[in-house]
Amino acid sequence: MINVPSDKKWQGALYSLVLVILLWQALSWLLKLPIIPSPFAVIINIIYIFSAKMQIHLLYSLGRIMGGIALSILLGVPLGFLMGYFHKADKLLSPLIYFTYPVPKIALLPIIMLLFGLGEASKLIMIILIVIFQIIITSRDAVRGIPEEIFRSLRSLGASRVQIFREVIIPASMADVLTAARLALGTAVSILFFTETFGTQYGMGYFIMDAWMRVNYLDMYAGIVILSLMGFCLFTVIDVLERHISSWR
């Protein structure tokens, strides 16, 4: 991995932000349609409405995303570790995973809503159902990728299973788990948007769709920008964590 100094990284983020704004502005000048307002009008709108109208929706969305990913990690990582370490568990569970992974979970949304109601539970379950597979498979493969010699030298020390998990399996696969979490994050945001268009009056998905229905394009774009910024911040947090945890690589 090439280590870019952190101020250079911020410079990169700034340049890409400027580029997006320039392109957006150019498009809005060219088309002169109300459906593509100028980025500056949107930014000014965000300043006006953020604390009054958007904050609550952002908090709801953030809570669902973080809750969904946290629960997926809490359930998926131990399962993946067990499958990676014990061949029997893998033999039993892998076919089940491979069989259910390709099922289009979005199609299950009505059933989930019937079973778990229209509230928070069905939204969390939806995110978990889609994201957990990547996490299970990545953590299983991370454990499988640990060289045999490392286990051998620990067993010759008489290490117990708990010690092997603590000293080897968890530290060896942390970085891969974070990579899986990053992939999961992107997926989770897009599922979230979909689930928030049903059965709720809170969340960025609701806010954006509601603005669209009201033909309030400034609000709609404000919602999209805030949703992107939220994703950007979450990705950055994972990057920082990853750099800290996998400094040995």
Place this chain on the structure above:
Amino acid sequence: MIEIKDLVVKYRRKNEETLVLDNININIGAGDIYTFIGPSGCGKSTLLHVLSGILKDYTGTVKMDGHVIDPKLQRIGLILQNYGLLPWKNVYQNALLGVKIKNDQQVLDDYGRYILQQMGIDSFLDRYPKELSGGQQQRVAIARAFILKPDLLLMDEPFSALDAISREELQDLFLRIWKDNNVTTAFVTHSVDEALYLGSKIVVFSSAPGRILQVVDNSCFRMDNLRFRDEYYEMCMNLRKLLDKDDQCAVR
């Protein structure tokens, strides 16, 4: 004291059975260092796996001080060719690992620090294995094994991945520390030179399936400036002849 009696190891793969070690009988005296030499694939490493308690599928008896080998009860130091360090732990944490697992010790005591100093690795304790040369990594692995104060030290071609200069340097360093501690040691090598340099007795293996051809008393062991002596070259010649003869038998 290690007693190995009628040890037979077979590998089962599908329906085939391969004999790896055939009827091994040998005792390693307490505080002695035995080197095991033989052609590759003769089962030397398999013997170490049995001694380290990793391989349990064998017939015969293998005992240490009258007890069956069990890494949970005995202290076994294992040093492998590719070092076996944990890449996510720095030098200090790697050196600590043995006593951490055995004694739940969280920091190195004076003896541990003394060994680190002896191995010349006390100046880069916070580096990770990928930032070290092969020789430095092996120093860490040796330090880890000695800090454990093992009842039995097992070494599986520990120096064969190193360049000639660091190899001889580490052989000397190892021998010096070993003489201070006198740990019972089984040392597997494929180098005649190394077997003679480090072993008080040299166990010569046949090609597969592994049998003990001969146990040679090393009269050169503990001599100073060994590599400059005639006796050393004479022993070298004898050992090579022994290995060569077996090789020809195997071809026929």
